[in-house]
Amino acid sequence: MEKIAVLGTGYVGLVTGAGLADFGNEVTCVDLDETKIATLKQGKIPFYEFSLGEVVERNVREGRLSFSSDLIAAIRAARTILIAVGTPPGAKGEADLSQVFGAARTIAEQMTSYKLIVQKSTVPVGTGEKVLRLVESVLAERGKSIAFDVASNPEFLREGSAVEDFMRPDRIVIGTWSPKAEHILSGIYQRFYLNETPMIRTTVQSAELIKYASNAFLATKISFINEMANLCEAVGGDVKVVARAMGLDGRIGRKFLHAGPGYGGSCFPKDTLALASFSRAAGEPSKIVEATIDVNKRQRRRMLEKVRDLVGSLSGKEIAVLGLSFKPQTDDVRDSVAIDLIKLMQKEGANVRAFDPVAMERAAAELRKVEFAEDSYSAVKGADALVIATEWNEFRTLDLTKLLRLMRQPAVVDCRNIYDPATMEQAGFRYVSVGRSTYVPDRSGAPASGGVKKVIASTNGAGGKKKAGARRAGVGRKK
């Protein structure tokens, strides 16, 4: 059992703190924001994260987890201190580390015995060393010689499944510079020895880079498949099939190959920018990551073009948007495509009515003049187009007949490819998705050949005939 203080009660801090308490450690989660701490003390979680409430409640009840805004007391009481404060993007894409250094400075100013300072927030390579030097210099100013270590222990938690990811990780990364630090950190994660979770023990720098490299690689997979989707639209192909076939190659893997409106959220956009920024600063610019960022930006704009292609000028048009969070199972709207897209559509004169099962309150803080609906059907009433921006499960099974009846124009832009183009066309919709062209060559002049006709029928659902150049179903226009 280790005495741990977790500084910062955001997603990472709270999930990690609760999870480590669940493993038998004694954890105090600290935040300078007293309202937040008061909320947590009342048993309320300040954001939506599946099953986190249960874990927090259980560990508070069993006396292993507590909350406090008394930073100094928490620092003094714990041997291991996890820094899980925010690292928002700075002006040039670099991570703003002022909160990290602020926390490290306070630890150095207040510590009276050995501390293991563990970096949990995602920070550029080299930050661990800067923290080490900072603590050394503050201790020197104080005229104290107190032993301490610095470690990096990145998290790989996905919002919406953060608790599950914490409890069943693919790997644990422990970056240290001393056997003592390695020993303490390994002890905290002792529970994982039982289920043989791979534990990567390495230096602080490698651990820092592993986090960025992993996120940037996943973001690159997404931008890559989005480019393939755009290519499908141009040459006639179905990106879902392409991705599935690619993913069946074990070397590629099927995950993170879903084409869509581009990645969002609190990690990928920020981490790719930060990696691009510090690799440039290190004299080793990453062309791949820069391209990934660029493709992602363009992909967002493409969604707007898809809406325009379907309904023409957006001025005065009523647009329904389903989904506001950056992905399902979360109320997080940070860097959400939906929010961006709504703003872009409003700029062109559209009136927007939106619905999201959990993210409307948070979205309301980001948006102006959006009408929030009670459910999907009230959102689409009288709409000239429906934009599906987030793939919440409940949007996958909408009653199409009802939808058709309620909408003014039967136009659907499915940014997440959750509907089947043929079914939508058959149901009477003008339907556009991402990278799923239903183009087949016109063979009306050729003698009938059963096999081909059949394929055409099941691909189009349009009676086996498709006009030449009818690549629209999956498309926007060619760029």
Ligand code: UDX
């Ligand atoms: C991510 C990482 O997965 C996690 O390991 C890291 O620690 C934090 O960042 P998260 O941001 O919660 O987690 O969401 P994730 O599920 O990874 O999705 C990120 C974005 O990529 C979302 O906008 C999602 O819609 C998009 N995405 C994901 C795609 O567009 N296509 C895919 O195939 C997968």
